[in-house]
Amino acid sequence: MAAATPAIRNPCPPGACVCGRDALEVDPFADCRILMLTRDEERRLVERIERASDYADLQKVCARMQAQLGVVLRIAPGPNEVRTVLGFDIAFEQHPGLCRKTQQAIPAAVRRCLNDKPAIAYEILDAHSLFGAGES
Template sequence: MATVPSAIRNPCPPGACVCGRDALENDPFADCRILMLTRDEERRLVERIERASDYADLQKVCARMQAQLGVVLRIAPGPNEVRTVLGFDIAFDPHPGLCRKTQQTIPAAVRRCLSDKPTIAFEILDADSLFAPGD
């Protein structure tokens, strides 16, 4: 059996989520760090994302999520023209144990951050070379 952290997220009601938590808990080689993201910790994470002061700060939060929880959050301009924050692709890479609600809550917090601080959205666009000279 996998080493499950002491403080773990309560399981979702049966049939309400497709996170694969049962398979994660039964796999002895599984990365169970995502189970440490309790509802209270998720609330703190959402608040931290919404407080990001610039793109570098937002990247630090994403890097810490990857280091501490083992999940990767990708933030990039969408395939079409980006006119609003809804034009950004914000999603987690597939990861067993990542709750469906978390997969919606965290990207929503990033969108609120980008709406409140448009300079971060411009930095993301700039990092993706959309404002590069000669395009």
């Protein structure tokens, strides 16, 4: 009995995305785990991010994304004053094969989570010493 091959994401229409998927398919040593993030799995991931209960839970989701897909999502206060969730820098580090739509959907889910649960936003600010806990 042959082992089931994991489902991979359908390719984006030509010219619609600059994800670099072609380079992944050509390079035999490329990390292709990101291709396992199908549209259904992405939907489940977005729902999971939106359900995060606190900052530690959100960090766990980010750590699992890095372990399972090889992508790193950075969530940090922006360089300017943070008045709303739009003031946070939420972005992926460069990774070939990461679809443009995914690069928009996941950070948008994080913003919705922070908007729905402001305590998480305060925890992020506190984790980056923006409340002055370490100042004398």
